[in-house]
Amino acid sequence: MTARIQLTLPDPERDHFQGSADAPIKLLEYGDYECPFCGDAHAMVQEIQRRLGHDLLFAFRNFPLTNVHPHAEHAAEAAEAAGEQGNFWGMHDLLFENQSALEDEGLAAYAAELGLDATRLIRQVAWKIYAPRIHEDFKSGVRGGVNGTPTFFINGERYDGVPDVKDLLSALTAQIS
Amino acid sequence: MSIVITNSQTGSNGRRTALGPGVPAPDFTLRCTPDQSVSLNEFRGRTVILAFYPADWSPVCGDQMALYNEVLNEFQEFDAELLGISVDGAWCHSAFAKQNKLHFPLLADFEPKGAVARAYGVYDQENGMSERALFVIDPDGIIHWSYLSPIGINPGANGILSALEDLKTKSETTAVAK
Secondary structure, eight states: OGGGSOSSSOOTTTSEEESOTTOSEEEEEEEOTTOHHHHHHHHHHHHHHHHHGGGEEEEEEEOOOTTTOTTHHHHHHHHHHHHHTTOHHHHHHHHHHTTTOOSHHHHHHHHHHTTOOHHHHHHHHHTTTTHHHHHHHHHHHHHHTOOSSSEEEETTEEEOSOOSHHHHHHHHHTTTO | OOOOOSSOOOOSSSTTOOOOTTSBOOOOEEEEETTEEEEGGGGTTSEEEEEEOSOSSSHHHHHHHHHHHHHHHHHHHTTEEEEEEESSOHHHHHHHHHHHTOOSOEEEOBTTBTHHHHHTTOEETTTTEEOEEEEEEOTTSBEEEEEEEOTTSOOOSHHHHHHHHHHHHHHHHHHHHO
16 A cells, blocks of 8 residues: 555655645655644744745655544544645644644634534544545555654655754755755 | 573673574563563464663653554554563553553563563663664564664664564465475
């Protein structure tokens, strides 16, 4: 199943991404919506996107650690379901901004806030429509060398440095200098 | 608690001398809960993943064990049993496992401290903990693959899965040859 996915490079045909598909710097995050470190990284990624503009493609794959984060799986499914209604990134942002309120009622409220069909979204979450895709994300991460959340890959290489704006930015800009 | 070491590793300080492929995995009996013990030889006939890690509550270890907990299904597809092992005591392990909802045993290499880590050549004498080391042991009790990770780096699960795939291919080839 994972054989057709590039494990550590974003696939614009498959993945949710922001920026241009042919941007010279490709940043792929494997993350968990309930993980506090991913919450911290969310603001960092937004800052980096502001700084790098068109030079950066940012893609996100799900890596929910469901035993320690009981709401992570539903949150990931809600983001995918929002994606089906055309607003993955709106939900992605709201989930990270509301990490302590990820129960299904919260997910429905965020869908409504985004002007999405909340009933449809919650039904899809309950039916686990996107669970296979999330598992596919997860498996590709495991085989690609994800070792915790968040894990970042810069143009296919795992970033093992400090997850702060300064260090990540210099690793990213090194790709184009 | 009895610890049977059938193949002890000698080195000046035990570091960077992890047992490698082809070597019989030293047997041991360790506590897995405050009132239960487990021996490696009980798993003969099955593949065993031994994951040595330095300490229960240090952040990287938590991530590493939490990750393996999520990958258990993948390990089970290869009929492989995962055993975590550190020098922490059984009560410490039980609190750590409960907190992280771990669904695999954590073994206490506690008394004599680090004896099993020493037997596998992965005891860090200086810090009094085991190194972060992985062993895949085949159904005959022979080490098929081992990996010693830099102490601060979580090795992830990919190396284990590749070793399990390799072992499966090897055993299928052997079966065909027979």
